Amino acid sequence: MELTVLDRLLQIGDLFARDMDRAFAGTPLTPARVRLLWVVHHGGPVTQHALADALEVSPRNVTGLVDALEEGGYVERTPHPTDRRATIVRLTETAEAQMAEMQRDHAEITETLLNAVDPHDRAAFARGVDAVALKLEAMVEEASAS
């Protein structure tokens, strides 16, 4: 069975996710937890509520993820300086270093994958990927509006 372009695109996401999974096997890190760390790494210390919004999950879900990450020594809960209801989540030094390394790996993988594309095709490929992502985004938005 020949794979369509869409199949290929979905396959890429799957492969990448599975590779990430494998990379964190044996640690308490799971995809959802890594995603939280990734968001805090990029956005800096943040309240759990804002984190729930950023991850598009429920506040309750964030509580569980932060619980596990705190116990594993990846994040710290510190009180909000002015709002005593709120909790600020920040990465520990270990986690910060780990995310920085992950970011380097990410960049390296991006480069390796792009190098796998014929040099003459690269620019068109990048434009195509952009166009498809934007189109799909618009389609999903339109669909969820109706």
Place this chain on the structure above:
Amino acid sequence: MELTVLDRLLQIGDLFARDMDRAFAGTPLTPARVRLLWVVHHGGPVTQHALADALEVSPRNVTGLVDALEEGGYVERTPHPTDRRATIVRLTETAEAQMAEMQRDHAEITETLLNAVDPHDRAAFARGVDAVALKLEAMVEEASAS
């Protein structure tokens, strides 16, 4: 923050998954269950064990998915003609029709997305997607071998 090509590719997978989710909201169909139906639709009636291999999940997991799908009227368990240990899973007519429709939608989406790519870029884009998928597949295989 500018998105890299890899980010875009991952975003495409995410968007698509979320759209599928939304499409089956309100039914007992979930991503894992739809995936099982999809595999049976394409491969035909199959034992649960073979299904576990195809889906790359545990046999126990298949039992649960088939339980739910059987209760919902999407699949039927029938005895294997010669091996009395084994169970054959087949789609009901309803599910078969639903999967056929999904396949048509899938093809339509593929076409719409490709049409979003500049005609001059299309061939190069398709070649690039193929190259990236194959490269990533090779990378994952190599990584899991070590």
Place this chain on the structure above:
DNA sequence: TATTGTTATACTCTATAACTATA
């Protein structure tokens, strides 16, 4: 002895609803 599917158990991700402390 090996294989198929199931029961038993457990962990993770996710959600909604009710509650507490604070704003």
Place this chain on the structure above:
DNA sequence: TATAGTTATAGAGTATAACAATA
């Protein structure tokens, strides 16, 4: 009255291990 986070509860996906029936 509204908001931040937690407790309570529940469903889904996943895994391993033990087991029964069959090959």
